[in-house]
Amino acid sequence: MRVLPSERSLSTAPEGAPLPDGNSETLPGIRRAEVVAFTLVGLLIICVVAVLYLAKAFFLPVVMAFVVGTMLSPAASLLGSYKIPRSVAAVLIVAAVGAGAAFMVGLISSPLMEWSTRLPELASQLKEKLHLFDRPLALWQELQGMVGAHDTLTSFQMPKFEWVQPTLEFLSPTFTEFLLFFATLLLFIASWKDLRRALIMNFGDHDVRLRTLRILNEIEVQLGHYLLTVTMINIGVGTATGIVCAITHMPNPAGLGALAATLNYIPIIGPVAMFVILVVVGVIAFPTIGGGLMAALAFAGIAFLEGHFVTPTIIGRRLALNALAVFLALAFWTWLWGPMGGFLSSPLLIVALILKDHLLPDNSPQLPPG
Template identity: 75%
Template sequence: MRVLPTERLLPDGNEGSPLVEHRSEVPPMIRRTEVVAIALVILTVICVTGVLYFAKAFFLPVVMAFVVGTMLSPAANRLERFRIPRAIAALLIVAAVATAVAFIVGLISAPLLDWSNRLPELATRLKDKLNVFDRPIALWHEMQAATGGGSPESATNLQLPKFDWVQPTIEFLSPTFTEFLLFFATLVLFIASWRDLRRALIMNFGDHEARLRTLRILNEIELHLGNYLLTVTLINTGLGVATGLACALSGMPNPAGLGALAATLNFIPIIGSIAMFAILTVVGIITFPTLGGGLVAPLAFAGIAFVEGHFITPTIIGRRLALNALAVFIALAFWTWLWGPMGAFLASPLLIVGLIMKGHLLPDDSPQLPPD
């Protein structure tokens, strides 16, 4: 019997129904071009991140000026309605912002300078107050010695860190004069020329649909960033006032400065509240004779920050733009690593910009995964 090329007999040799061979090839899950495209995207992200990291002195003040300028553009638009030229409006807005920043820095710097001049004395007082932890620390070192991790004689009481970290910390937190100058100059010019920049960016596209989409993206970014700055500023001001009142009622020194510091640090999500709680704890332990008295203000601030972070801010901001907690945390970690405290401040605004662009460039009606 002659077998056709597309047929073959059953294994036992019986002449039954032939098995048809299907020679159609299944396409690979990821084609070579897709692999190359993904690799190019990864390399581009790495290169851009490296440039932003090593050229921080230039890109940080410029990006900060762009973001803050976009936030303040609605205020310039309102001043223009009163027939104030946009250039003068930009100068007035930047002067008002600089005055507010100088006022807050004045409230915070006075106690910081006083505490920095008394660091050795304050460290000694703090060590004396924390002697209640000597026994638990000694037990910990004994357990380490029993497991071969150290000797009990290595440390039997609380050891405070040395003060050689103060200068590097100040250098890390404080931008240079050149960065300040570049930031304010770029901010004034950006606000003054924002309308022309918008028009040039929109007209750069030849397609009408692309121009309309760009206009919508810019309008939504300006609206959301302006609302974000106004809302967060009001919320942080309320938190600072509440913290100052709690510090005053509990007998903490310089409650106005501590309240201003709480409002300023709260612009940095998560990290700001943790840092403020640690500062209040240290100041309270140093100031009050008992450990319980020193923890009154930190615990009060923890309650205020909990209500603000879990009820007030999500309720107000969540109505305008929903921010995923994991996305906020990852953005905060990345930008803090890249640009320090100023990067932490920019994390949420840049995340908002990214979400807006994603919503317009990758709309929800695009192909999605099938439901489970």
């Protein structure tokens, strides 16, 4: 009688010893070490996200300063070519950024403060304008009654304004975060060359140093081009929105144009929020709803042209950003850090793509085509 090798191994195995796994080498699967590695990586990601969420007051201004400082580093290098010391260039750049931000805030805040003092009056005006929808709501309720559904819609009521204070707290960072951002930005721009040199020299291997230098150079160039391109596009969107608001006789067209340019830094969410603001302001300011929607519809056309033709044509030549990746990054960073996280979503995605291209090049081993 012939004895199989597996039976021979079982017969010769000492008593109490663990039996060998005959499928461990013949059947494909995930080994225990790989499961442990995946679990540890997942736990590490969860811990990092939790820390970033809980310590938002520290990490948000610091990361924002690092990203914006990297974007503005080419400007500091340009000033350095004119024999301007790096520290002086950092002060000039940060002062220019602060002056530009203060100018935009001034344009936006003046009408915002005026409207905030008239909230009850504006709410009553909006409620009167929206009586047009009383009849459709009544027909909807009758339809629900005919099909036996529960009444989910009642007569229109203006929402209470208890959400105003939490919303402002969510949108506006604190003074400490502003101070931490500008201080970190100033020190980062002033010492970026030394930091980059120290980071490169920290590696002993020549090839690793060269790869790190290429990564840092590409991140600096791409983020600088991204900031310059997006800023020019947003200025164009803000200018066009201001002109449209002036033509349609909207109140404070300069402030609305500045608000459109500012919100356009946040992909997807910014244009949608601007459209809603124009609808609300137009409905309140004009005697008819049709007249109030003119500026909002014109802005929708501007945003459509910018989002589907201008930005893809200009930025798409430099970076091929997948639409799904942009949307998921926007959703994640907005959930994590609010509107400022939405602003950082595209630059951080660009950094991730650059790291992926250098650390996982196209000539690395790939799966066979399915």
